[in-house]
Amino acid sequence: AQKITQTQPGMFVQEKEAVTLDCTYDTSDPSYGLFWYKQPSSGEMIFLIYQGSYDQQNATEGRYSLNFQKARKSANLVISASQLGDSAMYFCAMRERSGNTGKLIFGQGTTLQVKP
Amino acid sequence: DAEITQSPRHKITETGRQVTLACHQTWNHNNMFWYRQDLGHGLRLIHYSYGVHDTNKGEVSDGYSVSRSNTEDLPLTLESAASSQTSVYFCASSETGLNQPQHFGDGTRLSIL
Numbered sequence: 001a002q003k004i005t006q007t008q009p010g011m012f013v014q015e016k017e018a019v020t021l022d023c024t025y026d027t028s029d030p031s032y033g034l035f036w037y038k039q040p041s042s043g044e045m046i047f048l049i050y051q052g053s054y055d056q057q058n059a060t061e062g063r064y065s066l067n068f069q070k071a072r073k074s075a076n077l078v079i080s081a082s083q084l085g086d087s088a089m090y091f092c093a094m095r096e097r098s099g100n101t102g103k104l105i106f107g108q109g110t111t112l113q114v115k116p
Numbered sequence: 117d118a119e120i121t122q123s124p125r126h127k128i129t130e131t132g133r134q135v136t137l138a139c140h141q142t143w144n145h146n147n148m149f150w151y152r153q154d155l156g157h158g159l160r161l162i163h164y165s166y167g168v169h170d171t172n173k174g175e176v177s178d179g180y181s182v183s184r185s186n187t188e189d190l191p192l193t194l195e196s197a198a199s200s201q202t203s204v205y206f207c208a209s210s211e212t213g214l215n216q217p218q219h220f221g222d223g224t225r226l227s228i229l
Contacts, residue, residue, distance in 0.1 A: 004158075031214065032214070035217060037220075043222060043223050044220065044222050044223070045206065045208075045220035047217040047218075047219070050215055052214065052215055091159065095214060097214050102149075102164070102166065102210060103149070103161055103174070104149075104159075104161075104218055105161075106151075106158040106159040106160075108157065108158040109158050
């Protein structure tokens with residue numbers, strides 16, 4: 001079974017509008033971390049934001065915020081005031097504490113296109 | 117500034133040849149990882165290491181090997197390249213800790229003809 005599911009292969013958003021990229025996860029570990037990465041067309045992987053399973057508040061980093069709904073096992077990325085430079089592929093990833101492996105499990109990604 | 121460097125950035129080779137992709141990090145991280153990225157699959161873990169002389173198999177390790185002789189380097193070797201191993205390969209490193217992000221190299225695009 002997929003541990004990380006990103007159901008939106010591609011999305012469009014108008015410049016300056018907000019957009020939500022969906023991510024659901026599956027784990028039985030009570031302690032885990034969730035990450036979002038951005039991959040522009042140039043190919044590099046850029047870390048955006050982190051949410052821990054015990055964090056009481058939703059994570060925020062500038063225009064990025066995480067809508068964390070633990071009971072629903074979802075960790076959606078919200079990008080406010082979209083910019084043309086936000087056009088990229090976005091990956092959700094999870095790390096489980098059990099085994100202390102340090103591994104990240106990635107979803108298949110969502111391609112975001114920002115329209116001028 | 118600390119960084120993680122992959123080389124080469126692009127490589128074309130033939131089936132059956134041995135290929136080694138280099139990964140060098142100056143973060144002084146104990147943890148290092150190799151992923152491959154293919155359309156429709158996201159990033160899949162090939163091998164990983166938690167320190168010198170430690171190596172572990174990931175979910176798609178068949179046909180690949182790694183060795184860790186120092187903290188900075190984790191080379192990935194394709195023993196006998198196959199066309200199914202045509203992909204983009206990423207190396208990453210991280211500190212130990214649930215909240216520690218992985219830092220990625222810029223990737224190597226490998227084509228096997």
